[in-house]
Every structure is written in C-alpha cells, then in structure tokens.
Amino acid sequence: MSIRLQDVLGHPTLSVADPVIRAAAGTAARTQLRWIHSSEILDIAPLLDGGELLLTGGEALAVASDERRVTYIRQLAERGVAALAVETGPALPSLPSSMVSAAEAAGLPLIELRKVVPFVSVMQAINSSLVSESVSQLRRADEASHAMAVELAHGGSLDRILAVLAGITHAEVTLVSLTGAALASATPGNAERSETAGHHETAEAGSVAGNTPAPQEHARLIHIDVPIRGILAAQLLLNVPAEEDENLARTAGKRSVDILALAMLQRMSPGLREVAGAALIRAIDSGSQPWRLQQLASAAGIPVSAPLVAVVVRSDISQQLRTSLEQHLSRAAHAHATYVDNAELLAVASLPGEASEESRQQLLAGLLDLAAMGGTLAAVGPLVAGISDAPWSLSEAKLTLELAASPQQGPGSGGPHRPVIDAEAFAVERLTVQALDPYQRRNFVRQQLGALLDHDAQRNSRLLDTLATWLDCGCNTAHAARELHVERQSMHQRLRRIFELCGGDPRDTGRLAALHLATRLATLACRRIPARLVYGTRSGRFHHPSWTDHP
Incomplete structure (x- = not known):
C-alpha cells in the first residue's frame, strides 16, 4: 500500500x-x-x-x-x-x-x-515505513526488468517490450525521441492481450508509433531519460493513473532503461547523428574543449572547419518549435544540430563558405516565420570560422537576448524588438558590457546625455528615444519622423530642443559617435547582465575567436 x-x-x-x-x-x-x-x-x-x-x-x-x-x-x-x-x-x-x-x-x-x-525526527519516523515499501517496489521492478529482457531475447518489438512494463505498472507507456516523436507505446490493455496471444503476436491499437496516450484524469506523467552509450537518446513517459502506484512505475521505469537502450540499438538503430548532435550542443553550451567539440561535430555530420552560427530560441513551447526550426535549418544550412533545454531551444548551423554571410541573412529572415508564435524570442549569434568557436557564437547570442530584454526600444527600432534578433545589431552593446563595468557605462552616459536625461525625467518626455531613433536612422530627419509616427515639423522641434540640451547640432562636431554610443548604452546603464553571459574578457570563459592573449 x-x-x-x-x-x-x-x-x-x-x-x-x-x-x-x-x-x-x-x-x-x-x-x-x-x-x-x-x-x-x-x-x-x-x-x-x-x-x-x-x-x-x-x-x-x-x-x-x-x-x-x-x-x-x-x-x-x-x-x-x-x-x-x-x-x-x-x-x-x-x-x-x-x-x-x-x-x-x-x-x-x-x-x-x-x-x-525537527526535520530529522520526521524523516527517521516516516522514511522507515517508506523503506519497507521501496523494497517491495524494487522486487517488482526487477521482475519487470527480467520479463522485458526475456521479451527482448525472444525478438520482441519495442511495443511488446513496453507492453510488459505497462502490464506491471498499469500505466500508459510511451518511448519518444528527442524531437518528441513517439517511437513506441503500450497500454495495460495491450499487455493483457499480449499475454493471452503469446510472445510473437503484433501489438494492437494503442501501440502505434506516433499516437501519444491521452492523459487520464488526475494521472501523473513521469519522465525518465534513456541514454545510449552515455548520450541522451530518448525519453520514457509513464502516464500513471491516480489509483496506481506511481513509485512502482518510477522504479520499474528506471530499471528498464538499459534494456530499452539495447532494444533501440538492435531494433531501430537510432540516428547517431541526432544523438551526437544533442551531445554537441550540450558540450558547446558548457564550453567544452575544442577537441571534444570536433569529435562530436564529426559524429553529428557537421564540418569541423566550416563557417557556422549559433541560434537561441526562448519560448514556453520550445519543444514544439524544434521540428519547425529543424525544417528551416535543413533548407538554410548545410548541416545542423538542435537541443532543447527547458524553455531554451539551442542550435548550431553550418553555412556554405562561399556565401556564408548571405546564408546567415537568409537564415535570419526565415526564422521570422518560426518566431511569429506568441511568447517566442530568438537570437542568431555572430558568424564564426568553425566548431571550435561555436561556444563564443552561442554565448553572444544568449547575451544578445539579455540585452534585448530591456523594455525600451532597441537598435534601429522605434518600438518593441522583433521576435528574431541579430546579435550583430547589438555589437556595440555586447562589446561595452564586456569591456566596461556598470559604473563606467553609467558615468559615460551621464557625461554625454545628463541634461537630456534630466529633462526627460522632469517633463516625463521621451527626447532620448527621439535622439536614438534619429541617430539610428543615419541622422535622416524624415526617416526618423516616419519611424516615430510624428509630423516632420514636430520632429524638427524635438531636435532643436535636443540640440539645446546636448550642446549643439552634433553633425558639425566630433561628438556624433559619442552621442550615438551613449544613447545605445542608456538602456543598459541600470541593467544587471548575468555574469555567466559576459564573456570575452581575460577572466571570462570564452574569448572572441580572433583575440590573442599577450603576457
């Protein structure tokens, strides 16, 4: 019980x-x-x-x-x-x-x-009862594991092997790939029919790959990773009805992992490229050594020395978006790999060397359709020369998403950010947060724009936004007016006031670049960027691929 x-x-x-x-x-x-x-x-x-x-x-x-x-x-x-x-x-x-x-x-x-x-007293008193129950669960789980091994030895399919597990746990069982596709499934009803029909009868309805079991009322869904040769290859899902023992299901499911991995190798030969691709992304994200990245890239079918970019997609439906992203990358890149980590969908795409920048722009444009779904934000990292530099591209893409999280407008935008962001559009911000500390950034912004910031704060105006848009539009007043949806005359009036506050028209001085930089940094002045994302310094994890350390 x-x-x-x-x-x-x-x-x-x-x-x-x-x-x-x-x-x-x-x-x-x-x-x-x-x-x-x-x-x-x-x-x-x-x-x-x-x-x-x-x-x-x-x-x-x-x-x-x-x-x-x-x-x-x-x-x-x-x-x-x-x-x-x-x-x-x-x-x-x-x-x-x-x-x-x-x-x-x-x-x-x-x-x-x-x-x-006293927590210790609670654990001692109650865990003793749980231990005796767990012994019984382990015994039954071992029985399930043994029965699954027998089914495997007799040449049973993945569906029939899962049917054994479903029969003992009374749970709906599904084995899914890393992309979410059902590889096999079984229900307790299948298991009962299988026992009656014998070992070599084909599993009936409910075990067809692609049909994910419908959730039962108050059922508990248990996820168990299934690695092959140390690399995550699939997930085992057990949908346990409320009246059944979910602890038994969890224990039996974990005991079955090795058998399922062996069955996948024997019966289905799961794509090594997919498995290696997922391991490659994890290694890139953790900053593994170049030799390890090269080893995994070769197994994943990604050229070691070809130009590539990293892509980061953040969404509550990242797993569902994975198929769409892979379809797009199949068209826009020579080779690619993807991996889902909670709400983050990570990818690397190998691009043709003869027109890599053009291919990168095409990849960016195609992502707009993917990211049109609600709650999605994506960034494409800088182009790098090979897989060894992929960690830098990925870290810069993640940093770009942090920088773009500001509620204020971004570079070249009169309003909220587009759902797909080019890391190169934030090159100034990325360099600055890695080269200057927050105090230095705030001090620089204050020196250049102090009077303008005070005016906005006192009058509740948005002259800073006007100046930023005008500068991003190449000092083209008509273009800036259209971006801000204001009359040209109103735009001229705003600019006159801005010039008064900033010490004159910057176009006739050497201050134009400094003012432009200050407007770009103004939204960062009070932001705290996670330290793990601020790479590129000697004390950081990654260096820009073209940097060289000198004593």
Missing part, C-alpha cells in the same frame, strides 16, 4: 508543525510519496529523483528574489517532486504569493509548516 501525502501530514511527528496546504490542495489526497528529504539549498532539484516530500526552512527563501522563488518551484515540479513543505517563522512570516501561484500552476502541493519541528 503506497504512502500518500495526506497520511504523512497527519503523522504525529509532522502534525505538530501545524501544516496547512497553500497550493494544489486538491491533489494532496492522491499524491504518493517515495521519500522525505530536507534541504536549504535552492538548487536542489537536479539532485532529487522524483516522488519526494521536500522539507525546507524559510531562511534561504526569505532572502531570495521573487524570480528565484518561482524558478525554485518550477524546477522542483519539473523534477517530479511530490510536494514542498516550507517552515515559516521570523525570517519568512508567510509563504510569498508568487510561490503559491507558481505551485498552483505547476500542480505542486505547497505546504506551510507554521510551527518548528
């Missing part, structure tokens, strides 16, 4: 904490627990295995930003954590509304512990 969250909250060791469910209360009665764990670390999610009740004090959350708290909740939910219990007190008098809303949206039960309780 599985142990559920509601039972644990009523346990004598935990009930004295006066627990109250603040979010996703409707799921508490059916939420099953695999383990109870405590941690004050906000980056704990990758270290958890799913199914845990996580106990934590309020000190770390009290000093964290709202954004970090929400990220904490989302990471736990994505990891499959069963519930989160937070102890409130002097440091954290109550649970922040942002956490409650995020937990409700993610379906993660969020519990407030209103009195202090």
Whole structure:
C-alpha cells in the first residue's frame, strides 16, 4: 500500500508543525510519496529523483528574489517532486504569493509548516515505513526488468517490450525521441492481450508509433531519460493513473532503461547523428574543449572547419518549435544540430563558405516565420570560422537576448524588438558590457546625455528615444519622423530642443559617435547582465575567436 501525502501530514511527528496546504490542495489526497528529504539549498532539484516530500526552512527563501522563488518551484515540479513543505517563522512570516501561484500552476502541493519541528525526527519516523515499501517496489521492478529482457531475447518489438512494463505498472507507456516523436507505446490493455496471444503476436491499437496516450484524469506523467552509450537518446513517459502506484512505475521505469537502450540499438538503430548532435550542443553550451567539440561535430555530420552560427530560441513551447526550426535549418544550412533545454531551444548551423554571410541573412529572415508564435524570442549569434568557436557564437547570442530584454526600444527600432534578433545589431552593446563595468557605462552616459536625461525625467518626455531613433536612422530627419509616427515639423522641434540640451547640432562636431554610443548604452546603464553571459574578457570563459592573449 503506497504512502500518500495526506497520511504523512497527519503523522504525529509532522502534525505538530501545524501544516496547512497553500497550493494544489486538491491533489494532496492522491499524491504518493517515495521519500522525505530536507534541504536549504535552492538548487536542489537536479539532485532529487522524483516522488519526494521536500522539507525546507524559510531562511534561504526569505532572502531570495521573487524570480528565484518561482524558478525554485518550477524546477522542483519539473523534477517530479511530490510536494514542498516550507517552515515559516521570523525570517519568512508567510509563504510569498508568487510561490503559491507558481505551485498552483505547476500542480505542486505547497505546504506551510507554521510551527518548528525537527526535520530529522520526521524523516527517521516516516522514511522507515517508506523503506519497507521501496523494497517491495524494487522486487517488482526487477521482475519487470527480467520479463522485458526475456521479451527482448525472444525478438520482441519495442511495443511488446513496453507492453510488459505497462502490464506491471498499469500505466500508459510511451518511448519518444528527442524531437518528441513517439517511437513506441503500450497500454495495460495491450499487455493483457499480449499475454493471452503469446510472445510473437503484433501489438494492437494503442501501440502505434506516433499516437501519444491521452492523459487520464488526475494521472501523473513521469519522465525518465534513456541514454545510449552515455548520450541522451530518448525519453520514457509513464502516464500513471491516480489509483496506481506511481513509485512502482518510477522504479520499474528506471530499471528498464538499459534494456530499452539495447532494444533501440538492435531494433531501430537510432540516428547517431541526432544523438551526437544533442551531445554537441550540450558540450558547446558548457564550453567544452575544442577537441571534444570536433569529435562530436564529426559524429553529428557537421564540418569541423566550416563557417557556422549559433541560434537561441526562448519560448514556453520550445519543444514544439524544434521540428519547425529543424525544417528551416535543413533548407538554410548545410548541416545542423538542435537541443532543447527547458524553455531554451539551442542550435548550431553550418553555412556554405562561399556565401556564408548571405546564408546567415537568409537564415535570419526565415526564422521570422518560426518566431511569429506568441511568447517566442530568438537570437542568431555572430558568424564564426568553425566548431571550435561555436561556444563564443552561442554565448553572444544568449547575451544578445539579455540585452534585448530591456523594455525600451532597441537598435534601429522605434518600438518593441522583433521576435528574431541579430546579435550583430547589438555589437556595440555586447562589446561595452564586456569591456566596461556598470559604473563606467553609467558615468559615460551621464557625461554625454545628463541634461537630456534630466529633462526627460522632469517633463516625463521621451527626447532620448527621439535622439536614438534619429541617430539610428543615419541622422535622416524624415526617416526618423516616419519611424516615430510624428509630423516632420514636430520632429524638427524635438531636435532643436535636443540640440539645446546636448550642446549643439552634433553633425558639425566630433561628438556624433559619442552621442550615438551613449544613447545605445542608456538602456543598459541600470541593467544587471548575468555574469555567466559576459564573456570575452581575460577572466571570462570564452574569448572572441580572433583575440590573442599577450603576457
């Protein structure tokens, strides 16, 4: 009999904490627990295995930003954590509304512990019961693993191997590729028919590749990675009905990973290029050594020395956009690789050497159709000479997205940014944030535009935007007026006032470049760019490919 969250909250060791469910209360009665764990670390999610009740004090959350708290909740939910219990007190008098809303949206039960309780006592008392249950689950999971191995030895298809797992866990089981395509699937009903029909009968309806099981009411979806030779190749999805043991499903699913990997190698021979491509993107993102990038690029079919660019797409539907992006890259590039990391879709595209810049512009133009969907923002990094420099292109694309996140207008734009951004349009900003610290940037902007900024602040005007647009339009007054949707006479009046505040018409002086730079930096003056994205200095992770260190 599985142990559920509601039972644990009523346990004598935990009930004295006066627990109250603040979010996703409707799921508490059916939420099953695999383990109870405590941690004050906000980056704990990758270290958890799913199914845990996580106990934590309020000190770390009290000093964290709202954004970090929400990220904490989302990471736990994505990891499959069963519930989160937070102890409130002097440091954290109550649970922040942002956490409650995020937990409700993610379906993660969020519990407030209103009195202090020793977490060690809670874990010792309840985990002892969970241990005895886990022994039984391990035994049944081993039985499932053995039965799947027998099916594999008899030449069974992936559908039939999954049918064994579905029959033991009573869950709908699907094996999907990294692009989200269903490779095989099975339901408990298939498993029962398979046992009756014998080992060599073809699996019936519900196991056809491409038909993802329909979600059941209150079912829990468990994701398990399936690597092949150390490289992530597929995902195993178990859709567990509320009345079934999801801990058994999770344990049995993890025990089946090696068998499924072997079956994929024998039966389907999954594309090595796809697997190597995903590993290549991860290696580029982590800044691996050039020899490793060259090794993976060769396996992924990407020329080592050909020009290439990196692409970063941020969207809530990044997995769904992956197929569209790959179709576009197949047309616009010689070779490519993609990888989805939560809300980020990362890619590298190898371009023809004889017209690489022209191909890059075509790739940019084609991405506009892809990024037209709501909530999508993409950036194309600078062109580099080969795979060894791909980390720099990727880091510059990510930095561009951070710079473009400003609510104010960007280079050459009279309004919000387009959904696809060229990193080269932010070359000035990228160089400056890597060469100057925030104080130096603010000081430079103040020296050049102090009177204009004060005027805008006092009059609630937008002369800075007018000046930036005029400069971006090459000092063409008529063009700038059209960009700002104002009459030409009004534009001339604004410019006269701007020139008065800036010490005269800059076109007749050597100040034009300085003013243009200052307007571009004004939106960055108060922004904090994540340090991990500010590369290019001697102390940073990456260097520009053409830079050389000197003693």
